[in-house]
Amino acid sequence: SEAEKSGYPHFMLKEIYEQPRAVMETLYGALNDQLIPEAVKLLIDAGKIYVTGAGTSFHAAEHFSITGTKLAGKPIISFISSEYDTYLPATSEGDVLIVVSQSGETMDSLKALRAFKRRGARIISVSNVIDSAIPRESHITLYTRAGPEIGVAATKTFTTQTTLLTYLAVRLGEAVGRLDVGEGKEILGNIGSAGSLVKEALESAEKLAKKLATAISRSSSAYYLSRGVGVPVAKEGALKIKEVAYVHAESYPAGESKHGPIALVENSFPVVFVIPNDSYLEALLLGNIEEMKARGAYVVGVGPEGSRTMELLNEFIPVPKAHWALTPVTHTVPLQLLAYYAAVEKGFDPDKPRNLAKTVTVE
Numbered sequence: 355s356e357a358e359k360s361g362y363p364h365f366m367l368k369e370i371y372e373q374p375r376a377v378m379e380t381l382y383g384a385l386n387d388q389l390i391p392e393a394v395k396l397l398i399d400a401g402k403i404y405v406t407g408a409g410t411s412f413h414a415a416e417h418f419s420i421t422g423t424k425l426a427g428k429p430i431i432s433f434i435s436s437e438y439d440t441y442l443p444a445t446s447e448g449d450v451l452i453v454v455s456q457s458g459e460t461m462d463s464l465k466a467l468r469a470f471k472r473r474g475a476r477i478i479s480v481s482n483v484i485d486s487a488i489p490r491e492s493h494i495t496l497y498t499r500a501g502p503e504i505g506v507a508a509t510k511t512f513t514t515q516t517t518l519l520t521y522l523a524v525r526l527g528e529a530v531g532r533l534d535v536g537e538g539k540e541i542l543g544n545i546g547s548a549g550s551l552v553k554e555a556l557e558s559a560e561k562l563a564k565k566l567a568t569a570i571s572r573s574s575s576a577y578y579l580s581r582g583v584g585v586p587v588a589k590e591g592a593l594k595i596k597e598v599a600y601v602h603a604e605s606y607p608a609g610e611s612k613h614g615p616i617a618l619v620e621n622s623f624p625v626v627f628v629i630p631n632d633s634y635l636e637a638l639l640l641g642n643i644e645e646m647k648a649r650g651a652y653v654v655g656v657g658p659e660g661s662r663t664m665e666l667l668n669e670f671i672p673v674p675k676a677h678w679a680l681t682p683v684t685h686t687v688p689l690q691l692l693a694y695y696a697a698v699e700k701g702f703d704p705d706k707p708r709n710l711a712k713t714v715t716v717e
């Protein structure tokens with residue numbers, strides 16, 4: 355109903371604005387959750403670690419695979435839940451599968467869970483709905499506290515999932531002794547202020563997102579590019595604009611441009627770059643931005659305040675500086691707003707995209 359939207363024109367926008375509170379509540383939950391040390395113990399003892407999900411939850415899974423692998427030095431394999439069959443023969447007793455699902459009811463993810471469990475894997479789930487099917491069948495469930503999400507396109511569930519999973523990756527890194535004490539403290543400090551980081555990103559992006567939405571909504575297709583920890587965030591940005599504004603968007607690691615996709619780039623083709631706060635990735639992306647610009651692309655960047663990429667870009671949305679592991683917290687919001695305003699601009703209802711369901715309980 356209108357009342358439930360508390361003055362916002364759509365649930366999607368309301369839920370985008372609820373993120374500062376949602377990430378903090380999720381963090382408070384995690385800090386007091388005795389199951390986190392238990393989950394860390396399972397991960398330390400694990401033979402192999404897998405992480406899975408569908409749609410937006412798969413992007414959160416990929417984020418955990420990247421941060422966990424880098425911070426804890428343990429390879430973590432991510433896969434889309436409907437593709438679980440590939441890894442099943444390689445799975446045995448003592449492996450761990452992390453299943454990410456906000457609803458806890460997605461059939462593809464539930465099937466992956468059941469198949470891995472039958473082979474003796476331990477299951478950790480990350481969900482936003484207490485006692486839903488996936489948590490009920492898991493050994494351990496870590497809950498996000500986003501509150502109910504009504505908009506079909508996931509927003510606050512993604513930033514809460516990634517906040518929780520970044521926290522888990524840090525705890526794992528500390529426990530295995532791979533994470534430098536100073537770096538661990540820095541990330542934990544940033545996670546502690548995740549709410550204000552999201553709020554700053556919202557304030558910074560609001561105006562420009564509207565302007566860019568007008569430009570992008572005129573285009574039938576766009577690329578969303580990044581490297582490393584920015585890749586799942588870029589994929590999430592592309593998914594959002596496909597879901598609600600029906601703009602065909604493709605996301606891939608920027609190094610691949612020259613191996614095919616750049617063939618499509620001509621004057622004013624929109625390319626959105628996610629620039630993580632990491633000088634190594636930034637330097638590489640600088641080259642990728644140049645190669646796109648040289649073909650006349652309309653290049654937009656979301657990156658840390660004062661980024662070196664700024665002067666090359668047609669438009670730059672600055673987000674607050676934080677450790678690279680927090681890229682989903684700092685960089686996602688501008689991409690959500692971009693998709694939202696593009697949908698509104700084209701006259702679509704972002705809360706009810708055509709052909710899509712909030713929760714897919716069939717195969």
Ligand code: G6P
Binds near residue numbers: 410411507508712713
């Ligand atoms: C559906 C929704 C997506 C969501 C995906 C996974 O496709 O439209 O927004 O990301 O399911 O949902 P889950 O509840 O498992 O996170």
